[in-house]
Amino acid sequence: MAQTWVPEACTLPTREQPLRAAGFDALFGALLAEVARPEPTRARLTLPLEVEARARDLAQREACCCSFFTFTFGRTDADTVWMDVAVPGPYVAVLDAMVGRAEASRTGAA
Secondary structure (H helix, E strand, O other), rough: HHHHHHHOOOOOOOOHHHHHHHHHHHHHHHHHEEEEEEEOOOEEEEEEHHHHHHHHHHHHHHHHOOOOOOOEEEOOOOOEEEEEEEOHHHHHHHHHHHHHHHHHHHHHHO
């Protein structure tokens, strides 16, 4: 999670931010199958079904400190799950940074 992920609205203590970033990097890097951007305020991340609980836990913890995030989950098929990440318009730059981080982690560039 680059500093662009951390807007003033985030209540996560600064010392914990690298740990949260590492959690997302691990989820994205090893397991992210696809990243889509169906609209500017929403991204869809496709993951293997076996990490759904892990992704939900991470999303819940992130929504607690950055209440502007909305995470929604659904099944793509029997083997995959999608996680939609939505933000209000003023936070599109934060979502841009998250998507950039996801794509970089997925390709090993993070």
